[in-house]
Amino acid sequence: MSERTLVLVKPDGVRRGLVGEIIGRFERKGFALVALELRSLARETAEAHYDEHRSRPFFAELVDFITGGPLVAIVLEGPGAVLTVRSMMGTTNPAEADSGTIRGDFGLEIAENLVHGSDSLASAKREIALFFPHIDP
Ligand code: UDP
Ligand code: MG
Secondary structure: OEEEEEEEEOHHHHHOOOHHHHHHHHHHHOOEEEEEEEEOOOHHHHHHHOHHHOOOOOHHHHHHHHOOOOEEEEEEEEEOHHHHHHHHHOOOOHHHOOOOOHHHHHOOEOOEOOEEEOOOHHHHHHHHHHHOOOOOO
16 A cells, blocks of 8 residues: 655754765655655754653764754655564664665764664554645655
8 A cells, every 4th residue: 555654864863965866766766756845843843853862871862863964854755664664774783784774885883874764554643744744644
C-alpha cells in the first residue's frame, strides 16, 4: 500500500554536499517527492521531533546538531515507504551499517549519521504534520 514518510538530510549531509546523492537514491528507487524544503529548525521543533529521546544522555547534543545548520526535509511517497526508506538508510550507527546503505556508505559515527526516516506509520504521520502542516500525512 502506498505510504508517506518523512526523510531528513541532516545538517552533516547538507554540509558535505550529499543532498543530491541521498535524494537521488530515493528517486531512483522509485519514490515520489511530495514535499521538499531546505530549512533551519527552531529548537522547539527539533525537541518536538525527537521527543521520544528527551530523557536520553545524547538529547542536548542531538538538538544542537540538528539545529546547527540547514537540513533538507522531504516527504516521500511509495509502497511500503516507511520500511523501505529505513532499510535504505542503514542502522543508526554508521560504523555498523551495511555497505550499500546511506549510512554504511557515507558515515563513520553515530552522532552524524546523515539521514532521518520515520520509524513507523504513526511516527510518519506525526512527523509530516510537524514539518509540513499543510500536507496530507
Ligand atoms: N543518536 C546519537 N547517539 C546515540 C543514539 C542516537 O547521537 O547514542 C542520534 C542519531 O543522530 C540518531 C538520532 O539520535 O539518528 C535518533 O536516534 P534513534 O535511536 O531514533 O535512531 P534512528 O531512528 O535515527 O536510526
Ligand atoms: Mg528513530
